[in-house]
Structures are given as structure tokens and as C-alpha cells.
Amino acid sequence: MTDGQTITKEFTETYADSVTIRPGMQMIAMVxxxxxxxxxxKWTGKMTVTYAGGGMQTFGVNGTFDSVSCTKQHTNIHVVPL
Structure with missing residues (x-):
């Protein structure tokens, strides 16, 4: 931030799927x-913030993240006869 303010954000992600399995069938899933x-x-360039009301603001950034974490989930589900 250009004013020297430190902002800390933590996020928790929850993944959920609902699948209906008919009688006589089984589900095979791989996650x-x-x-x-x-x-x-190191982070340099521009950051664009989109506000809930639809407004946008772009800031120039130049700094270092202490740490970064990203998680991605890929789910493959199919149903086969028993």
C-alpha cells in the first residue's frame, strides 16, 4: 500500500458437491x-480492486508478500452399475 499500512487477510475455502446415486449404481470419484x-x-505492477457497489480502483504496487498460498481442487465423478 502506498500509505505504508500493513493489511493481513486470511481466507478459508470450502468445497462441496452433491451427487444423487440411483439404486443399483455406485459412484466412483477421484479428487x-x-x-x-x-x-x-516480490510483487510489482498494478492491483485493481472491485468494490461490492461495482466501482473499481487501480493502485500501483511494489513490495513483498511474506507468504502466499493457493489451493485448487479437481473432482472427477462418474456413476456405474453395481
Whole structure:
């Protein structure tokens, strides 16, 4: 931030799927989670903030993240006869 203010944000992600399985069938599922964690990430360029009311504001950024974490989920589900 250009005013030197430190902002800390933490996010929790919850994944949920609902699948109906008919009688005489079975579900086969494979879930793959990818997690990337990095420390001391240099960040330069521009950050665009979109507000709930629809307004946008762009800031120039130049700094370092102490740490960054990202998780991605890939789910493959199919149903087969018993």
C-alpha cells in the first residue's frame, strides 16, 4: 500500500458437491488437490480492486508478500452399475 499500512487477510475455502446415486449404481470419484505455497514473493505492477457497489480502483504496487498460498481442487465423478 502506498500509505505504508500493513493489511493481513486470511481466507478459508470450502468445497462441496452433491451427487444423487440411483439404486443399483455406485459412484466412483477421484479428487485431486493442488496446493502451492511460496515465501518472500516480490510483487510489482498494478492491483485493481472491485468494490461490492461495482466501482473499481487501480493502485500501483511494489513490495513483498511474506507468504502466499493457493489451493485448487479437481473432482472427477462418474456413476456405474453395481
Amino acid at each position: 485431486t488437490l493442488y496446493k502451492v505455497v511460496a515465501k518472500d514473493v
